[in-house]
Each structure stands twice: as C-alpha cells, then as structure tokens.
Amino acid sequence: xxxxxxxxxxxxxxxxxxxxxxxxxxxxxxxxxxxxxxxxxxxxxxxxxxxxxxxxxxxxxxxxxxxxxxxxxxxxxxxxxxxxxxxxxxxxxxxxxxxxxxxxxxxxxxxxxxxxxxxxxxxxxxxxxxxxxxxxxxxxxxxxxxxxxxxxxxxxxxxxxxxxxxxxxxxxxxxxxxxxxxxxxxxxxxxxxxxxxxxxxxxxxxxxxxxxxxxxxxxxxxxxxxxxxxxxxxxxxxxxxxxxxxxxxxxxxxxxxxxxxxxx
Numbered sequence: 318x319x320x321x322x323x324x325x326x327x328x329x330x331x332x333x334x335x336x337x338x339x340x341x342x343x344x345x346x347x348x349x350x351x352x353x354x355x356x357x358x359x360x361x362x363x364x365x366x367x368x369x370x371x372x373x374x375x376x377x378x379x380x381x382x383x384x385x386x387x388x389x390x391x392x393x394x395x396x397x398x399x400x401x402x403x404x405x406x407x408x409x410x411x412x413x414x415x416x417x418x419x420x421x422x423x424x425x426x427x428x429x430x431x432x433x434x435x436x437x438x439x440x441x442x443x444x445x446x447x448x449x450x451x452x453x454x455x456x457x458x459x460x461x462x463x464x465x466x467x468x469x470x471x472x473x474x475x476x477x478x479x480x481x482x483x484x485x486x487x488x489x490x491x492x493x494x495x496x497x498x499x500x501x502x503x504x505x506x507x508x509x510x511x512x513x514x515x516x517x518x519x520x521x522x523x524x525x526x527x528x529x530x531x532x533x534x535x536x537x538x539x540x541x542x543x544x545x546x547x548x549x550x551x552x553x554x555x556x557x558x559x560x561x562x563x564x565x566x567x568x569x570x571x572x573x574x575x576x577x578x579x580x581x
Contacts (some may be wrong), residue, residue, distance in 0.1 A: 400437030407461025488530030
C-alpha cells in the first residue's frame with residue numbers, strides 16, 4: 318500500500334506545502350499536482366464540485382504522486398465517509414470547536430476498532446495502489462486527518478481539542494477565525510489581536526505534538542508562516558493563482574484591471 322507522504326512528513330516534524338482547489342476542475346488539478354506541491358485540497362465546502370467530479374480530481378492527483386485531500390462541507394459522518402470511499406487520501410474537517418466535535422471527526426475517518434467508518438467503496442484502494450482488502454487493513458495508518466480551527470470557541474477549547482489525539486494537523490482558517498472575533502457592531506478585530514490568537518494556536522499545537530497549519534493568502538505569507546513554525550501550510554488557491562496571473566499580465570501590458578480581482 319502506498320504511504321501517505323504528507324502524513325509521514327508531518328509525523329517526522331517536517332513541513333509541507335499545498336494549495337486549495339476551489340475551481341473543482343480536474344485539468345487544473347492535474348497541472349498543479351505536477352508542480353511540486355506536497356498536497357492539494359479539493360474544497361467541497363465552498364465550491365460547485367460534486368462527488369463524481371471529486372473522484373476524478375482525487376485520482377488525477379494520486380496518479381501524479383501528489384496527496385489528494387478533501388475539505389468536506391461539514392463535520393458529518395456521511396460527508397467524511399463518501400470522500401474517503403471515492404479516493405481522498407485525507408480529510409480536512411471545518412469548524413471543529415469542541416472536544417466532542419473533534420472526537421466525532423476522528424472516529425468518522427477511521428475503521429473499527431479506532432473509529433466507526435463503515436467498510437465499502439472501491440476507488441479508495443486505487444489511489445493507494447493496493448487492493449481493497451489491504452486498504453481496509455491499513456487505511457487507519459495512512460489517512461491524513463486535519464481539523465480546522467476557525468472560530469474563537471475552538472481557541473477557547475484549544476488544549477482540550479488537541480488532547481483528543483488521533484489527528485495529524487490543526488489548520489487555521491484565518492478569515493472565519495477573524496470573523497468570529499468581530500465586535501457586536503461588526504467591527505473587524507485588530508491585526509495585533511489576531512496575531513496573538515494565531516500565536517496561541519501555534520504554541521498549543523507544539524505543546525501537544527500536533528502539526529500546526531495555516532492558510533496563507535500569498536507566497537510571501539506562506540514563507541513567513543513556515544518560518545514561524547507552521548508545518549501544514551496552504552498557499553492561496555488555483556483560482557487566486559489564475560487571477561493573480563491575469564492581473565499581472567494586464568498591469569504589464571498597460572491594459573488595467575477591471576471586474577474580478579486577484580484580491581479574491
């Protein structure tokens with residue numbers, strides 16, 4: 318059975334870099350999976366991807382030797398089970414705010430006796446270059462489990478969540494996390510406050526031996542986050558790369574930019 322290279326790297330204290338697939342397009346996923354990213358995450362929470370499309374994208378990434386991950390729409394057993402059964406090599410679970418939610422997510426990713434994932438499917442084994450029987454026996458050791466910290470409630474419960482164990486990384490979604498710190502009148506939190514919150518999460522992950530993750534909006538921020546000690550770092554997305562390239566081309570030619578902005 319093929320080893321999950323990203324899971325292995327994180328377990329050894331190494332850093333990994335990936336990006337988000339928000340266009341839900343297998344062609345762009347194929348090209349990006351050949352560029353050198355350690356992993357690619359198909360966003361099923363905020364994209365138009367369906368299950369058949371997702372299966373094709375997972376296979377496309379896996380066939381290129383790039384770890385294929387899925388961010389599920391929500392922390393539900395059926396969402397997690399389906400993406401794993403159609404070939405995701407790991408799961409990113411959004412909005413995990415409590416110990417109970419963390420335990421639920423981890424158990425949904427694992428076969429008994431460690432979890433309650435039901436046995437079924439066929440595509441999963443293909444993406445690990447193995448048989449269904451071997452996959453069923455060894456998947457618990459190779460599935461990458463990432464829980465998202467994107468609400469102030471999760472920060473308040475950070476040590477308890479990290480104590481659950483059984484998962485590989487805690488991944489900060491900075492936009493939702495910042496939104497949860499808005500004042501009652503809707504005012505955004507200061508950069509200083511969010512920097513303190515991020516540091517709290519980073520230090521907690523280090524205490525518990527869980528890889529800290531962060532979604533950086535630019536390559537420059539990605540470099541900074543790695544230097545700070547974050548080890549599961551997403552840089553932008555396929556959509557942002559496309560728009561950044563278009564904006565750069567228009568500025569260089571003197572045409573100017575209008576409509577959809579690369580600041581998306």
